[in-house]
Amino acid sequence: xxxxYEFYKRAKQKVIDLGYENEIVWxxxxxxxxxxxxxxLQEAAWVIYxxxxxxxxxxxxxxxxxxxxxxxxxxxxxxxxxxMCISSAMCVFKNSRKHCAVAEVxxxxxxxxxxxYKKKLNENTLETLQQLxxxxxxxxxxxxxxxxxxxxKPDRHLTRLTKYFGYDNVNTLCKEISxxxxxxxxxxxxxxxxxxxxxxxxxxxxx
Numbered sequence: 001x002x003x004x005y006e007f008y009k010r011a012k013q014k015v016i017d018l019g020y021e022n023e024i025v026w027x028x029x030x031x032x033x034x035x036x037x038x039x040x041l042q043e044a045a046w047v048i049y050x051x052x053x054x055x056x057x058x059x060x061x062x063x064x065x066x067x068x069x070x071x072x073x074x075x076x077x078x079x080x081x082x083x084m085c086i087s088s089a090m091c092v093f094k095n096s097r098k099h100c101a102v103a104e105v106x107x108x109x110x111x112x113x114x115x116x117y118k119k120k121l122n123e124n125t126l127e128t129l130q131q132l133x134x135x136x137x138x139x140x141x142x143x144x145x146x147x148x149x150x151x152x153k154p155d156r157h158l159t160r161l162t163k164y165f166g167y168d169n170v171n172t173l174c175k176e177i178s179x180x181x182x183x184x185x186x187x188x189x190x191x192x193x194x195x196x197x198x199x200x201x202x203x204x205x206x207x
Contacts, residue, residue, distance in 0.1 A: 011195035030148030037114040041072040075109035101133035152189035157196040
């Protein structure tokens with residue numbers, strides 16, 4: 001564990017040095033207790049658009065996409081105006097499948113009522129999220145983490161690191177680091193992912 005924790009400390013400092021401290025603070029403050037309808041719609045859309053796209057690409061367009069979807073005012077509003085929302089979003093970038101998926105999420109929340117949906121979400125988090133369009137086994141962990149559930153996502157970066165350090169799975173790795181560092185599992189995930197993602201971009205050795 002000592003080598004793993006030392007690696008994590010170096011990774012955290014590097015991520016902070018690169019200017020991502022606000023991201024760490026944001027992830028720390030996320031909590032399932034704070035989820036409202038607007039937050040859920042925004043985070044679900046973020047993960048849908050990030051699936052198969054570079055995060056930086058999505059970030060460049062997300063403010064405009066948010067405006068196209070009524071700034072996530074409510075699921076009912078988006079559902080009623082979904083044709084206009086999708087048409088407007090197509091002017092930002094042309095990916096009708098993702099725009100339609102976001103509109104479908106709004107339909108689902110509008111039909112269920114957010115209070116009822118949130119109850120299901122708290123009872124069976126991953127299974128409930130996986131019923132949304134474009135949210136699969138891996139992306140359900142991503143969305144759950146962004147909503148504040150204390151969980152780590154087994155993406156390719158963290159899975160590779162987990163194997164390197166000899167752990168059985170990503171959550172075990174992140175939980176052990178969490179116990180030693182005091183950082184929530186979701187924050188450990190974020191720091192490791194951001195560090196590994198930056199290292200890959202700069203073609204530097206990860207470990």
